[in-house]
Amino acid sequence: MSENVHPKATSVAELEIAAGEKLSAFAREYISHPGEGGQTYRDNCQAFKRYRLLPRNLRDVNIRDTSVTVLGAKLHFPVAIAPTAAHKFAHGDAELATAKGAAAMNTLMVLSSWSHHPLEQVAEAAPRGVHWFYMLFYRDRGRMKRLLERAERAGYAAIVLTVDSPIGPFSLRRKPVVFPEQIRLPNVWLDDVVPGPAGSLEHDWGLTRIVKNGATWEDVTWIKNNTRLPVVLKGILSAGDARIAVDLGVAGIYVSNHGGREQDGVPATIDVLPDIVRAVGGEAEVYLDGGVRTGTDVLKALALGARCVFIGRPALWGLALNGAEGVQQVLQVLKDELSLAMARAGCAKISDIEPSLVVHESYYLYRQLFNHSGKVNNKILKSKY
Known part of the structure; x- marks a missing residue:
């Protein structure tokens, strides 16, 4: 590994600080923007x-064996790269470098439609x-069919498919952004003839004409019926939506709140994960992103x-530090930390990681409130976790 990669950084938090010193002010704000x-x-x-x-x-x-299979592909560990836009703001090689970094660690990368490079090049x-x-x-479903075939x-x-963005940000922008x-x-x-540079109002209006706001379950069904590839829905936060997706034959439920950049005030993904896993009932794989550090x-x-977790911002911090090697x-870091955490938890392989390993802090709060009869104010209290 290149000496330009920070050898003294032993955590994602330290890598974030190092990346902040290297990113431009615009890129730093763009990547870290927390939403409303x-x-x-x-x-x-x-x-x-x-x-x-x-x-x-x-x-x-x-x-310890950290390997896992995700939709039939064997990964060396259950951490993958989430779809994020405009990697070029972090590094000149953009998504090409991110893909190389993920491949070097034998894990997967989700390429965003908002990438600087064509999907074939990546x-x-x-x-x-x-x-x-x-x-x-x-x-235009013809456009979607062409992209499905290219993929x-x-x-x-x-x-x-990201399902938690019913209205694209470009639909709401009233002032141009200078990248x-x-x-x-x-x-x-x-x-298409591109209607102006990215960030311009002309470009945003052009996107409004081709991107469909307010997609529905019928659109998901159409996509599923027009590709041989498994379909994963990203942005699921409710057990009800997870159940509908499974009934439609979706292969993966990706629990996500867009890193807080879409609707502020929704729950943390780790909090809704157990309910969604129960609703899915093993009929689809379940993934998660949001806050994994x-x-x-x-x-x-x-x-x-969760079968696998995804990281968004941390991958971009690594990319900013040293391209593919920074992502790697x-x-x-996360792979090494997971292996150590597994050892300390008594897990030699991923299948050893069971629900009994985790308890919500509310369990202890309720225990402290219990009197000897197990009642508080003559009522029996139970944690939902």
């Missing part, structure tokens, strides 16, 4: 701390990697039913 009031952004991280581990001791954990940059493609909902030909293993770097969107504009966070999410370093 930042409540959900902050709670994503804080919520993990409300779950406590109950380690099992005296187990043989001298050798797949070619990391031919041994596992790639998923996040596709927008478009008014299949390029070797992508799944289609991801420090000119970015292209080749997975959005196909053979340590290997212990990963362990908690897996114990509560962030992933390596």
